[in-house]
Amino acid sequence: MYERNSLSTPIRWGVIGCGDVLERKSGPAFHRSERSRIGAVASSDGESATRYAAAHDVPVATGDAEQVITDPEIDAVYVASPPNTHEGFTVAAAEAGKPVLVEKPMGRSLTEGREMIDACDRAGVELFVAYYRRFHPHVEEIQKLLAEGRIGEPVSAIVNHAFPRPNDSGWRETPEISGGGWFVDATSHRVDLLCHLLGAPTEATGVVRCDDGDSRTETAVSLSLAVADGICCTVTSDFVGAGSTDRFVIRGTAGSIVAETLDSGGFTYEVAGESGSVACNQPESTHGGLLDHVEAVLLDGETNRSTGRDAIQTEAILDNCVRSAYADAIPTTVWDGSFPLTD
Known part of the structure; x- marks a missing residue:
């Protein structure tokens, strides 16, 4: 030890x-x-x-x-x-x-x-x-606004993350190695942030499309989550459409937080009729x-x-909603699919 x-x-x-x-x-x-x-x-x-x-x-x-x-x-x-x-x-x-x-x-x-x-x-x-991303300055600012109750009680969240997948995805589209495709690799960051900022999942369902030629993994995903005390979250991603997006929105009873591009280092907010913006310098190094x-x-x-216990909430969502589309390629999950997840 x-x-x-x-x-x-x-x-x-x-x-x-x-x-x-x-x-x-x-x-x-x-x-x-x-x-x-x-x-x-x-x-x-x-x-x-x-x-x-x-x-x-x-x-x-x-x-x-x-x-x-x-x-x-x-x-x-x-x-x-x-x-x-x-x-x-x-x-x-x-x-x-x-x-x-x-x-x-x-x-x-x-x-x-x-x-x-x-x-x-x-x-x-x-x-x-x-x-x-939990430790990026603008995410920490979002966490402060939520902790202070500035947007009231959170009600819903919307994440839209999409980009054309690289021509050479390597092992990332071999589920025996990767445990998933680009949603598992990249959009999982956004799912983790929802759990980090709003609370542990209590329900999770998903629709997955896997139909892009040689790809055996997800090419488009629509995810519905309930976290904490019933906050409704929607996550959509695709990796075959034209263009890219990385929108992250949290709405509350008294305001909202909108990052038009999550990785831009900034966001706008509306609180009780007041609007403003926060811009943070991106970290000199990603980690x-x-x-x-x-x-x-x-x-x-x-x-x-x-922690591992933080991350396993996202693992459970990925298993239940995304990996089920190619479950025969990855280790069997001994779990009944019910939330909240206890460990």
């Missing part, structure tokens, strides 16, 4: 997976941080780990993830490999007594997510899931706020606000 006072400062991270997420999103946050550093990297072929280590002055590069997990010079493990490996690496890191930050989706199913939570509970280590939070939990004793 780890103890905060046993962790090095900076925290020495072992990273498993040296793909695009590490290169573009999380890696820059690690390299800018004064309280974290990457001490070792692993990739399935070893080659991308070697290239990354050479480019970023990382002392250890290997094709053996176990070497990174068990290395006594490593304090914590970041799992940035594809979702089919998340459960195994998370369990192994927990058994080695090391806190884990795992990429999203948390796993390929609710079943895998529960195994990850149980392993970290048994070992007494923190489990963080990389829903990094910057998340990593700051992880460090504050591990080094300063702050409460984890992106």
Whole structure:
């Protein structure tokens, strides 16, 4: 079991997976941080780990993830490999007594997510899931407005997220590896925000379209959720239509919050006849706020606000409403589909 006072400062991270997420999103946050550093990297072929280590002055590069997990010079493990490996690496890191930050989706199913939570509970280590938008400044401002009751009681929310899927989606459209398609990979961030900002799901239903030639995963999704005390949420996505959108709206009894483009860093609001706007600088690195939070939990004793138990709410919604369309390709979920989800 780890103890905060046993962790090095900076925290020495072992990273498993040296793909695009590490290169573009999380890696820059690690390299800018004064309280974290990457001490070792692993990739399935070893080659991308070697290239990354050479480019970023990382002392250890290997094709053996176990070497990174068990290395006594490593304090914590970041799992940035594809979702089919998340459960195994998370369990192994927990058994080695090391806190884990795992990429999203948390796993390929609710079943895998529960195994990850149980392993970290048994070992007494923190489990963080990389829903990094929770820590973006404008999202934190939205959370403040809601907490202050500025829009009254939330009544409904609408999310519309769509973009033409890339020509080369790689493993992201192979459900045995990814646990889903682009809704699971990208729109899950927006579903997580609904749960984070408004409360845990109590009902969830979905209509899924999977009909784009070679794609075995979702090409369009319409999701209906009830969260907390009956707040009605609608999430629609498609990945074959023309153009892109990323609209995020919360309506309340006394006002509304509208982000015409969620990732723009700003939103408008109307409160009791008053209107205004909030504009925040986007984080210098995508995972910057998340990593700051992880460090504050591990080094300063702050409460984890992106836990496995938080993320498993989204896993349950994905299982019930999206993955059911290709359930034969992913691990069976032993769950009756009822909400609220208890764990």
